[in-house]
Each structure stands twice: as structure tokens, then as C-alpha cells.
Amino acid sequence: MTNGVLFPSGPSVEITIDGHVVAANDGEPLAAVFLRLDDIHTRTSFPSAQLRAPYCMMGICFECVVHVEDIGAIRSCQQTVHAGMKVERHDHPKRLK
Ligand code: FES
Secondary structure (H helix, E strand, O other), rough: OOOOOOOEOOEEEEEEOOOEEEEEEEOEEEHHHHOOOOOOOEEOEEEEEEEEHHHOOOOOOOOOOOEEOOOOEEEEEHHHHOOOEEEEEEEEHHHOO
16 A cells, blocks of 8 residues: 555554654654654754754665664664654754753
8 A cells, every 4th residue: 555655554553752642654664754743853963963854765864863662773764663663853962851
């Protein structure tokens, strides 16, 4: 099944990003979920702490790195979504409160 745009997608599921419940489609790239959010950033750069977001969508730029529970730091464009996935943005410590 496709979503009619770019990526294959399955049934609707819920994941959490920084503790907020977000709707997604089972099997779609995690980076695609971020690109639908109001705040699309996935990580911050070091040392400037600039906001970064998915760019190449093919595993080369590393701008899409996030932390996924039970997996660790991964490129979100290379990770598919599954129900209950717990994701945190890979923020530089300067941005953390
Ligand atoms: S968007 Fe470039 S590595 Fe994921």
C-alpha cells in the first residue's frame, strides 16, 4: 500500500516523540513523520546548537539522527515506524533544560 506520495505505509499507529503522542503509518520512514510536524527538527548541531532536520532521505547527511528507545541513535530516514515506538530528538546538551 502507498500513501500516494513517496513512501509505503500501513495502518495508522501512534508513536511518541519527546513524550508527545504522534500519529504515523506503520512502516513509513520515521523521518517522514518529523517532516509532517510543525517543528520538524530532529537534532541540534555541535557546537552551535543549530536546529537540523531530515534533508537527503537516503542515509547520507545524518541530519535526521534521533534516539529511539531500545535501539539508540539512528538515522530516522533509515528506520521504519512501528506502533508504540518511543523517539526523542537528538538535542545538543546546550538546548536541554
Ligand atoms: S535525511 Fe539524510 S541521513 Fe537521514
